[in-house]
Amino acid sequence: MPELPEVETTVRGLNAKIRNRIFVGLWSDWKKTVKKPRSFAQFEKELHGKKVQRVWRRAKNVIIDLSEGYSLLIHQKMAGHLLVGRWHQESGRWISDERGPLDEKINLYIHLLFTFDDGSMMALSDYRKFAKAELWKTDELLRSPEFIQLGPEPLDKQFTVEKFETVFHRKRGKVKQVLMDPYVIAGIGNIYSSEALWWAKINPFKDVSQLSKKELAWLYTAVQKVLAAGVKLRGESFADYRDVHGKKGEFDTERKVYKREGELCSRCKRAKILRVKIGGRSAFYCPYCQKA
DNA sequence: TGCAGTGTTGCTTC
DNA sequence: CGAAGCAACACTGC
Numbered sequence: 290m291p292e293l294p295e296v297e298t299t300v301r302g303l304n305a306k307i308r309n310r311i312f313v314g315l316w317s318d319w320k321k322t323v324k325k326p327r328s329f330a331q332f333e334k335e336l337h338g339k340k341v342q343r344v345w346r347r348a349k350n351v352i353i354d355l356s357e358g359y360s361l362l363i364h365q366k367m368a369g370h371l372l373v374g375r376w377h378q379e380s381g382r383w384i385s386d387e388r389g390p391l392d393e394k395i396n397l398y399i400h401l402l403f404t405f406d407d408g409s410m411m412a413l414s415d416y417r418k419f420a421k422a423e424l425w426k427t428d429e430l431l432r433s434p435e436f437i438q439l440g441p442e443p444l445d446k447q448f449t450v451e452k453f454e455t456v457f458h459r460k461r462g463k464v465k466q467v468l469m470d471p472y473v474i475a476g477i478g479n480i481y482s483s484e485a486l487w488w489a490k491i492n493p494f495k496d497v498s499q500l501s502k503k504e505l506a507w508l509y510t511a512v513q514k515v516l517a518a519g520v521k522l523r524g525e526s527f528a529d530y531r532d533v534h535g536k537k538g539e540f541d542t543e544r545k546v547y548k549r550e551g552e553l554c555s556r557c558k559r560a561k562i563l564r565v566k567i568g569g570r571s572a573f574y575c576p577y578c579q580k581a
Numbered sequence: 582t583g584c585a586g587t588g589t590t591g592c593t594t595c
Numbered sequence: 596c597g598a599a600g601c602a603a604c605a606c607t608g609c
Contacts (some may be wrong), residue, residue: 291587321604343592349588366588368606398606418605420587460597471589478587528587547587569601 291365293443294519294540296349299371301436302533303344303351307411312355314404314485319440322413325423332424336361336403345505347390348439348475351429360427363413369420370395372412376402383412390535414503440474443512444520445494457497458488464500465493466568468512477512480525483547484512487556492581493572495567518543546573554578 291299315336320329339355346352351371353361363371375386377398384400385391401413401422413420430436440456441448451538456474460467466484467473477485486493488511491504524530524538527548531537545555550564550573560577 296589366604367586368588406593415608417586469588525587531588569597570588575583 290347291369291524291530292478292481292518292519293346293349293523295524295538296346296365296476297520298352298524298538299365300344300346300351303353303371303373303411306409306533307339307341307353307405308343308414310405310407310409311338312336312403313406314337316402316404317400318420319400322415322418322420322422323424324421327426332422335359335424341558343410347436347442348471349478354427360425360430360479362423362425362430363417363441364421365413366417366419366421368417368529369413369415370398370429370529370531371533372399372414372531372535373409374412375410376412385535390531390537392535395531395535409421417464438472440470440472442475443516444476450506450509453512454502461496461498463493463567464491464495464497464508465572467497468508470471471566474512476516479570479572480527480544480547481515481519484506484515484543484545486544486579487511487574488514490578493567493574494581515543548574549573 290545315333323329323332326332327384339357339359343352349364351363355361372391374391376383377386383396385396392410395414398414398416401411403411416570441452460473465486468477489507492506519525519540522539523532525540526537527541527544546562549562554560554562554575554577557577560572560575563576565572
């Protein structure tokens with residue numbers, strides 16, 4: 290579900306709510322969510338008593354830095370939601386104490402529930418059970434290969450158009466797939482790659498090695514534009530993304546091609562948006578604006 | 582009923 | 596050996 294803007298929205302929400310809180314309790318009905326340490330009991334034991342220092346994001350990972358040099362990493366994968374609030378259990382189900390957007394549906398899929406020292410809680414809801422939680426020593430996480438190998442952050446000030454060109458010229462393959470490769474550039478998934486390519490007027494099938502310098506510059510600008518708009522609008526909730534309070538994002542007003550197959554392109558008004566398969570995923574584009 | 586799905590990984594094949 | 600392709604993960608909703 291979440292791509293960079295959605296994860297960023299979640300991270301900002303967590304920072305406002307759980308800083309300085311101390312982990313005192315843990316509940317789970319799907320312990321496989323915890324991947325590290327291997328043993329759930331060990332995870333629970335090591336987490337207990339740790340204080341939240343700050344929450345940040347790398348690619349689509351939420352990282353909660355803790356006292357004593359620990360970091361809790363959570364990846365929401367396709368359908369995970371991180372929520373904060375208070376819940377109580379009724380006949381085996383978690384019920385939100387608050388009225389409003391944290392409705393019953395999302396609560397049904399809570400598989401991991403952390404309790405803090407002040408009685409507030411952080412829940413990981415995930416109807417597909419793909420999300421993962423890992424407890425690391427912070428320095429080990431930062432030195433781990435899977436972390437080091439991640440591509441640059443597209444919204445970093447240091448991520449210049451020159452860096453973008455360098456990163457892309459090293460690769461080959463369909464530009465759509467390369468954009469979604471977290472080891473090439475971080476945080477871009479199926480929605481924002483489709484949107485960026487539409488803004489840049491680039492055909493998603495085009496091989497990255499065939500992109501002109503001009504096209505690379507357009508794509509660089511488009512990637513930053515759609516991601517920044519996504520963050521500003523607090524994410525895309527076309528599917529089921531919600532922020533930590535269960536609220537929807539507003540990026541849907543900006544959605545130009547994703548899941549719009551058959552609709553007239555809003556820019557050229559001469560062609561209908563196509564849906565095709567690239568690398569096993571659906572890609573959406575305007576065959577007129579984004580000629581091969 | 583069948584299939585697609587916001588992501589990533591790891592296995593197989595070339 | 597590297598790259599590419601694809602199943603697997605597990606479940607809901609159209």
